[in-house]
Amino acid sequence: MTEPxxxxxxxxxxxxxxxxxxxxxxxxxxxxxxxxxxISGGHLGPGTLYxxxxxxxxxxxxxxxxxxxxxxxxxxxxxxASVLRAQLxxxxxxxxxxxxxxxxxx
Amino acid sequence: xxxxxxxxxxxxxxxxxxxxxxLLADRPATLRDRIDIVLGALDARLSPQVRSAPVAxxxxxxxxxxxxxxxxGGLIWSATxxxxxxxxxxxxxxxxxxxxxxxxxxSLPGTYMAAYARPVAIGAAAFxxxxxxxxxxxxxxxxxxVLPVLGILGAIGxxxxxxxxxxAGIAARDRWRLLLLTLPWPVAGFVVTIAGFVPSLVPVPxxxxxxxxxxxxxxxxxxxxxxxxxxSTIVTAGGVA
Numbered sequence: 001m002t003e004p005x006x007x008x009x010x011x012x013x014x015x016x017x018x019x020x021x022x023x024x025x026x027x028x029x030x031x032x033x034x035x036x037x038x039i040s041g042g043h044l045g046p047g048t049l050y051x052x053x054x055x056x057x058x059x060x061x062x063x064x065x066x067x068x069x070x071x072x073x074x075x076x077x078x079x080x081a082s083v084l085r086a087q088l089x090x091x092x093x094x095x096x097x098x099x100x101x102x103x104x105x106x
Numbered sequence: 107x108x109x110x111x112x113x114x115x116x117x118x119x120x121x122x123x124x125x126x127x128x129l130l131a132d133r134p135a136t137l138r139d140r141i142d143i144v145l146g147a148l149d150a151r152l153s154p155q156v157r158s159a160p161v162a163x164x165x166x167x168x169x170x171x172x173x174x175x176x177x178x179g180g181l182i183w184s185a186t187x188x189x190x191x192x193x194x195x196x197x198x199x200x201x202x203x204x205x206x207x208x209x210x211x212x213s214l215p216g217t218y219m220a221a222y223a224r225p226v227a228i229g230a231a232a233f234x235x236x237x238x239x240x241x242x243x244x245x246x247x248x249x250x251x252v253l254p255v256l257g258i259l260g261a262i263g264x265x266x267x268x269x270x271x272x273x274a275g276i277a278a279r280d281r282w283r284l285l286l287l288t289l290p291w292p293v294a295g296f297v298v299t300i301a302g303f304v305p306s307l308v309p310v311p312x313x314x315x316x317x318x319x320x321x322x323x324x325x326x327x328x329x330x331x332x333x334x335x336x337x338s339t340i341v342t343a344g345g346v347a
Contacts, residue, residue, distance in 0.1 A: 028125065
């Protein structure tokens with residue numbers, strides 16, 4: 001289930017942030033960008049945002065809704081939610097293992 | 107900023123262009139964002155996620171008229187120069203060449219580009235300028251005025267044609283084909299004018315070698331149009347066609 005993000009390559013990280021952002025509801029480009037920057041504390045450029053959106057849309061992890069004026073919202077699909085859950089679970093397990101090992105080393 | 111968006115492929119712009127511009131209107135791009143957009147455009151070209159697919163289109167009267175005129179124009183154009191070359195004919199070639207140029211100029215901009223150019227005003231302007239060029243050719247200009255007047259019109263008219271071709275709502279390959287057909291016109295017009303005044307400067311074989319392919323190319327394009335091409339395009343949203 002983690003493969004769809006794995007094959008996205010260098011856009012996997014921004015894609016994960018975008019999926020996480022859309023997990024609370026549909027958002028258009030600017031709202032996604034602002035939310036991802038708030039979640040990650042990093043910068044998300046417009047070129048990277050749309051490169052990731054195009055990949056996620058092509059893989060059926062998100063879908064475009066009817067545009068509101070020129071702003072088109074995107075929402076998470078069922079597949080996208082499953083992939084996000086699997087990714088976050090993997091990260092959680094990784095973090096738990098890492099913290100346990102760090103604790104053992106002290 | 108719109109200049110940077112133009113770096114993206116046409117299919118990408120058709121799918122994401124509006125919302126991308128809206129995003130940049132909401133949050134003006136910094137220098138870092140501009141670099142990111144350039145890299146994004148490069149990625150969109152190297153790893154296209156959105157493609158356009160040709161769509162079969164009904165061949166209408168417009169297509170048949172435009173195609174037929176382009177074929178006839180190209181045929182008369184090529185035949186005239188070929189006859190000159192084969193039988194070394196000397197005489198006034200202005201009438202057949204004028205008819206050929208008229209047919210060619212009126213075919214694509216008049217009945218085709220005007221219908222498919224975006225916005226329509228560009229196609230209409232190309233049509234109007236083509237008519238103006240044709241009309242100017244019929245006026246008995248004094249030798250002092252003929253070069254500047256026809257030279258300027260000969261550059262503006264084909265320039266508008268090229269612009270209309272560039273903005274036509276047709277497949278990219280066909281757009282390039284039309285551009286290649288329209289862009290040589292200013293050069294062709296200049297050479298013909300010079301040849302008319304100082305024939306020794308432009309040898310006939312050179313003129314024929316230069317202009318025959320142009321006529322053949324117009325015939326080929328006319329045939330393509332009359333058969334229902336160039337094609338319009340659709341953009342595959344979120345998928346590859």
